[in-house]
Amino acid sequence: MCGIVGVVSNNPVNQLIYDALLLLQHRGQDAAGIATSYGNKFAMYKANGLVKDVFRTRNMRSLPGNMGIGQVRYPTAGSFSEEEAQPFYVNAPFGIVLAHNGNLTNAPELKSELFKRDRRHLNTDSDSEVLLNVLAHQIQQETSGYSLDPEALFRAVAVVHQRVRGSYAVVAQIAGYGLLAFRDPFGIRPLCIGYNDNEKGREYILASESVALEGLGFRFMRDVQPGEAIFIDIDGNLTAKQCAVNPVLNPCAFEYVYLARPDSVIDGVSVYLSRLKMGEYLAEKMKSQFGAGDIDVVMPIPDSSRPAAMELAMNLNLDYREGFIKNRYIGRTFIMPGQASRKKSVRQKLNAIGSEFKGKSVLLVDDSIVRGTTSREIVQMARESGAKRVIFASAAPPVKFPNVYGIDMPTRGELIAYGRTEEEVCREITADALVYQDVDAMRKSIFDLNPSLKGVEASCFDGYYVTGDVTEAYLDKLEASRKAPRADTEDTIRSPLNLNRANLD
Incomplete structure (x- = not known):
């Protein structure tokens, strides 16, 4: 269980993402990270600790741009190493940073495929880095390393659904293009989308729980459907498509029992x-x-x-x-x-x-x-x-x-x-x-x-x-x-x- 957020705005997003992570702090108290983009470049800062302890004024100033993602980590697969704090980054194709909430049940098999077949290198034991590299490889296959459009991204996500098992709600930035978000075909981990209209136009936010939207003044739009992918380009144009075969919504019961904040609404409940x-x-x-x-x-x-x-x-x-x-x-006792x-x-x-x-x-x-x-x-x-x-x-x-x-x-x-x-x-x-x-x-x-x-x-x-x-x-x-x-x-x-x-x- 982690908390993730992604924002595409017409204003700087560093403070917005920071505030969203504070609202999602209950979902992960081990590490926090933010990655923003400006032009074709990424800026990122992440470390172990609570949100309020990880980020200082100097860190926030180093995170410019009108698009970004963030995560609070609660370690599951992998270790407590600061190297495994999210987001993760790969430079090809295009440059991608990704944050993930969930756990891949076939991560060992995917690691072997990535090394032997896809020729991709992993630097940590985190299954989130595995997921990022599977996604990056499929995007490269669909675009042949050249131009990118929403349909190519959706085809890549469709293959990710075929290769990856387990639970995953994902937000990812693609340098110079926009924000991609998707949810596993069973919708195990939550993800929702909201919007806000201001004098410059419409801005979007995706987050693990609706409380992060409402707490920042965004209007709840809907939950991301199981297997669905959403792409928001740098100009704020939203495209969505179902990318899974026979998706079936099965949200995690433990979200309702314990994990989620009581003021959140998850999948209509x-x-x-x-x-x-x-x-x-x-x-x-x-x-x-x-x-x-x-x-x-x-x-x-x-x-x-x-x-x-x-x-x-x-x-x-x-x-x-x-x-x-x-x-x-005092932190949650059952995760100590x-x-x-x-x-x-x-x-x-x-x-x-x-x-x-x-x-x-x-x-x-x-x-x-x-x-x-x-x-x-x-x-x-x-x-x-x-x-x-x-x-x-x-x-x-x-x-x-x-x-x-x-x-x-x-x-x-x-x-x-x-x-x-x-x-x-x-x-x-x-x-x-x-x-x-x-x-x-x-x-x-x-x-x-x-x-x-x-x-x-x-x-x-x-x-x-x-x-x-x-x-x-x-x-x-x-x-x-x-x-x-x-x-x-x-x-x-x-x-x-x-x-x-x-x-x-």
Whole structure:
């Protein structure tokens, strides 16, 4: 998961892109980068760190031009190296800089093809550099190194769709020509487009979330469709074309559960309203398991679980309280590199208000349970604050499978629900009771808000990988490359069956 933005304007874009990246900071806190173009030249600056720390006045002054792209990085494939901060650049053909949100599942095969067949050199381990070189090679094939037009670009993107597997939302600048954006044929990672009319004409922005458009005063136009490519030339002329065969929209369910800002709308679904729906459906399940007097108060684990917790409390006619206060200067715990760091940061990140817990039966609501480390620490904090009973509820279903499409939870051994029953997970996090959302209810929470949406990418919950190329052998190889030990215990793990229904159909 990363955040990307691209702008074609009639004014300098460096400040606009910087502001957009601030609005997308929640999507990546590891590195940030901006590349702008003026004439046939690019200017670029990128480094590890938050947006506000990476860019100084001198850096902004070195980014002239009326067109540009930017990215905030959350590392998935590859390392934490500053060399792998985006955007990436190649000088042929034409000169291209690219920023990518997603993860390529066939990156190793593509690397081999690029070296042996396409004669292209890669300088990092990043799959984004792989994607850039595949795109550059196909553009060169379609243009024979000479003139370029939108149709040639669209033919190149069509071949990219055929060669590349996985998830990808892309913004790319082509020196002297314009801005190209496209989305994978399943629309797994989000991308939308907006516009603004001023005295000089129309300017366009593409971004991972609608909040980046609205926060900058742009009007939301629409989401980029799965498989679609959009080209905006340097004069602001927009051309779009569907470049994939049989595209099917399957946005990532985890965007709605946790990743996206609640004030964003992704593929016609309000993130905030979907989280309210998750609370509503979770309340229906809890009514069948708990009676009057079993729960005294409902509390969210800040921040993304708050809408679900509020709706759940209302539907159960229970008091809603804020029992934990969040320190907003601590990073997301589930993406921290070391288990010790995660354990330590929970206490730094959250502090309990003892008076809200003392002598009460407390229902704690979180958006999801991934490794379980944070959940266990939070349950212990509630007990230490005087709770007589701690019930834990997850607004999402059990995370049982690796996510290979751009979220850093790729090994089965790191997932507390993998190979465990709900009762076993409950014991692991030391709660008195545990309630998970049902997978079908999570889907309905999204589909209810956009009935035309027929599918979501929910592989980390149901083991179904929509790209059809993720097998047990693939996951074994991925885990061996990471050499990640079991995060919580060394218990024997029972492998769930039917990991990849796509390969069984």
